[in-house]
Amino acid sequence: MNRPIPGTVEVAVRHILSDKVTGFLVRTRRITWKDSVFRVRRPQSGKQTVELTCPVCDASLLAEVRTETRARRTRVVLRTLAALCTIVFFAAFAYAVHEGGKTLPEGQSLPTLFPVSVVSVFVTFVAAPVLFVKSRAYNGVSLLDAPKPRRLHGIMPVRG
Ligand SMILES: [Zn+2]
Structure with missing residues (x-):
């Protein structure tokens, strides 16, 4: 060791x-x-x-x-960002499910915040684990x- x-x-x-x-249909x-x-x-x-x-x-x-x-300070910052992304992910996910599951009265569209929350779910879903791995390896x-x-x-x- x-x-x-x-x-x-x-x-x-x-x-x-x-x-x-290599490969055509399935790329490796x-x-x-x-x-x-x-x-x-x-x-x-x-x-x-x-x-x-x-x-x-x-x-x-x-x-x-x-x-x-x-290096230690940067790891703390990255870990904090990873934690924030996780919080945003769950909040945006809950919001998207809540708004998306509603039956809207005719002529009413979903609030503008709805697409924002959907995008946030995808972005943080990718960013949180990447930041977490980086925070451990940096x-x-x-x-x-x-x-x-x-x-x-x-x-x-x-x-x-
Ligand atoms: Zn070389």
């Missing part, structure tokens, strides 16, 4: 080997990659740019590293601009 070392963070440089979409996307784990030092304050070299293809990637405090390291092979690379968090 990897023990976390204070002031450092482990990230994986993901090199995408192939990304193929197959992505293969190779992860290489790096330990990067966090700055004392603010943020710092570090250069990581992909061991597979020698591409140099620039990553931005933030302090643990900043480690304060993000991939900055890099030369051309950037789109074939990613920086993934490593669970300590």
Whole structure:
């Protein structure tokens, strides 16, 4: 097991080997990659740019590293947003069901808030889990601009 070392963070440089979409009616996307784990030092304050070299293809990637405090704060913000999305989801869902289930008198249309609530249900249904997953994985390291092979690379968090 990897023990976390204070002031450092482990990230994986993901090199995408192939990304193929096969099939005609049923499309299957197959992505293969190779992860290489790096330990990067966090700055004392603010943020710092570090250069990581992909061991597979020698591409140099620039990553931005933030302090643990900043990373923790961002995780709290993301978690709060996820919680808010969940609340909005249930409220909008209850409202949509309530208004949509009503039998309207002739000539009366649904209130304008009805389509808004339907859209909110769909948006928050997708956003809440995404934000929640991000809030757990965010480690304060993000991939900055890099030369051309950037789109074939990613920086993934490593669970300590
Ligand atoms: Zn590479």
